[in-house]
Amino acid sequence: MGVKLGAQLKCLYTTAGSMGNKQDELEAIVQQDSCDIVAITETWWDDGHDWNAAMDGYKLFRRDRQGRRGGGVALYVRECFDCTELDSSDDEVECLWVRMKGKANKGDFVLGVCYRPRNQDEEADEVFCKQLAEVSQLPALVLVGDFNLPDICWKYNTAESRQARRFLECMEDNSLTQLVGEPTYLLLTNREGLVGDVVVGGRLGLSDHEMVKFSIIREVRKGVSKTSTLDFRRADFSLFRSLVGKVPWEAALKGKGVQEGWVFFKEEVLKAQAQAIPVHCRARRWGKRPAWLNKEIGSQLREKRRVYGLWKKGQATQEDYKGVVKLCREKIRKAKAQLELNLALDVKNNKKNFYKYISGEK
Template structure:
């Protein structure tokens, strides 16, 4: 993915991906985020549930997420650099996979409202209308950015036309709320599924499509938000493993008669019990400290060999896909 150059203080560097299951992609995502120093990371189709509470955390970022309830896959998430002052808006309707976060603007600057949405291919008209109602409300914000996978391959964004009734209704909602769609290239197998909207000219720029997270079929979208947001003082506490008593931690964990207490428990029940006991031991053996700004610090597990390998993978992807990408653009131009 092409580099966007040095960013100013009035720019937020953002990346979006449809992960098609985060699975074993979390470490790769962390490398990508650290390497290019993103401020915002938006994800659809994480396929997370409560068992991913530990693995989903990313050092230096606040995580907002909405898992799909009662069904597998799906879900949306947003990582925001923890130094920024932001707040998630209430949205309790489980029929729509969407979350909204308000980023506080500096004095005399507008707040930026950022939305992440996943619309399943089989979503019914009732759920669509719930989303459209909410979109109409948030579009009153003077600075709105919405990104996600809307699964509307029949929409031609060049001419704002569509074949299916639901797609035409989506276009009508976009027009009624004065939104502009900024992704001009296909993002999955010649189709424009992943989209980026804004309601203010000049708010979003330098949109770049390219690269994949792991084996996801969706291409990532990189973009800049031009706006000044308020930075807050982080009061986040974190575990200080440098002062941890690992002998005590080992002793506390070994005291638990694991074979006896886990006997007869299912996978989920057993995992919940294991997590509870380890956390209990961790509270006694690992002291807490206030987290400092760790921008630019290399991940502990990331040695030079891995860093160069992953960096080379990212830089080579656009070259490897250039031929296929050109043909996809021709096929998906309308």
């Protein structure tokens, strides 16, 4: 495998407050900013979101909240990076730890993303402290997350509540330094000079939390990954048409809503695809730019950032910002819908693009 080395990783962290209608905007931001790593808390994902959580060109690590709604953490890492998830199977805490491989197996570091609910008890806090102590044994650590401990004063390293004071003790025991002045956002590291270019600002959709952008200054092992793709040259389209034609579409889709109908349609198409269209592996270095991400959407995202900056300075209202967010979301929705309509209308003349898009929406 060919290996390249990069000395700086561009990272983004956000508390989403549900990724429900924010996935497309996140993908556009990631492409626009060329992010290498994206950390998210409060994904609100469950097994029903497997089909739309993936992002082309990135490995997805996730830990969903079990047994109740909300919460959840996730980490997207460029798939060309050599990294492994560390075992943290305890469901009492919402934490994810990934070890990033450094140059020649030196300079490894651990990237963690954690979410602490407001009502988390002290027993769960101790489970987190135990996990943190274990991963802190490795030479370098970067931890991001939302811990919902607003009474912590990072400037003076003081806190009012017992749980917040215990958290500060845990940070001190593991030699971690907070790099963001916000009360609940965390960007912590135990290695001076490992993190730089920290910027807090902008929001994902209408989330009530700001995004944190930063760089990790570390050489990371990168290689060319092998990606499975559809081999249309060897496809049996007669078999595919036969399999799709056997599905009782009218009866199966009767009474189903748009989302439920789309999921059923996609599952049946993918079943037929698996039997009729073989796959082959090809080398890939970077993720594809989404086909629906056009210049107009890029301009709208920049306008959203501009209005957000004006709002923070008191030169625009919150309603102004909400209006720009809704317009941005609507432009993305229409761009995707138009792309899908064009692909459907042209499916007879361009089957390859149609099935390529369907496969990419898994």
